[in-house]
Amino acid sequence: MKHPLNYADYPAILSVSEARSRGASDYDIRSGRNFPSAAWGIRFDDSTPTQFPVPTWADDxxxxxxxxxxxxxxRHPGVVACRETAARLFGWPLPPSSRSDNLHVAVSDTNKRIRRKGVTLHRMRVLRTVTWLGLPVLRPLQVFSQLASVCSVESLVKIGDAAIGDWKSPPQFSLENLTAHISGTRRLRARPKLQVAVGLIREDVDSPMETDLRLWAIAQNLPEPVVHPAVYCPTINQTLHPDLGYPKEKLALEYEGDHHRTSEYQWAADIDRVNALKIAGWTVIRVTKSTNRRQLERDIRQYLGLQ
Structure with a gap:
């Protein structure tokens, strides 16, 4: 895993009998004092933590x-994270509408029961798992297809761009493997929605904002811009890759988040980058979250000769 990691202290996980062997009294067990409850029959012991790797972007x-x-x-061997929980652990950009406070887990045992507030159990006939940072998780391809029931096509495209890209985490699968999974899996829910989404997913996308901008252009019946077109800039003797662009017309679209404005270094680098592209004969349109999209559409149409 090439992405940098931090390490967090996780409390030891004990059964009730193990907690008692470490000196927990009946009152400790009932009240959760010293050995707080994790699940029925399972306790945490903060006095003997173990370090586990976590992403640098991981929050509480x-x-x-x-x-x-x-x-x-x-407590339940064979349980793995799935759906929204697995997506969050992978670092995928879930839409606000599909964010759930519940922990979604899956098992292959059709008779399995887990009765705990805040935990949703899913029983699956086919359960393919992977270990992600020491955590038992459903394989990313299955997680992606599960999300079709709670996500729009646009959200699936954004998630797919992230999963095959190099965003918060390394790529979880390739576009080729995703296409094969969707076409080759029997009894796949929301297959038409997944097929539409897969047709819009692109490789090498750097951020959700780039995906949003590209899908916006398609929705306005504009030609789909190319992701990171290669532009050789002779004045710096480098090949730059604007966020999106129309190579034939030499028009680049650069999305700039707030950090482009607040970071003095990033601001200076952006100016140098735009100057190099302009001298190479390209026109650069800079886009932010506050950009007037109607005017942006008019500008693109005018430049592409689509008026």
Missing amino acids: VWLGEAKLLRALAH
Whole structure:
């Protein structure tokens, strides 16, 4: 894994009998004092933590879900994270409408029961798993197809761009493998939606904002811009790759998040980059979240001769 990692202290996971062997009294067990409850029959012991790798971008929600997942897997062998939970652990950009506070886990045992507030159990006939940063998780291809039931096509495209790209985490699968999975899996829910989404997913996309901008252009019946077209800039003797562009017309679209404005270094680098592209004969349109999209559409149409 090439992405940098941090390490977090996870409490030891104990059964009730193990907690008692470490000196927990009946009151400790009932009240959760010293050995707080993780799941029925499972306790945490903060006095003997173990370090586990976590992504540098992981927040308290990520850490809490990872800790609970470890506890459930200890109490219920064979349990794996799935759906929204797995997507969050992978670092995929879920839309606000599909964000769930529940921990979604899956098992292959059709008779399995897990009765715990905040945990949703899914029983699956075919359960393919992978270990992700020491966590038991459903394979990314299955997770992606599960999300079709709670995500729009646009959201699936954004997630797909992230999953095959190099965003928060290394690529989880290739576009070729995703296409084969969708076409080759029997009894796949929301197959038409998945097929439409897969047809719009592109490689080498750097951020959700780039995906949004590209899908916006398609929705306005504009030609689909190329992701990261190669532009040789002789004044710096480098090949630059603007976010999106129309190579034949030499028009580049550059999305600039707030960090482009607040970082003095990034601001200077952006100016040098735009100057190099302009001298190479390209026109650069800079886009932010506050850009007037109607005017942006008019500008693109005018430049491409689509008026």
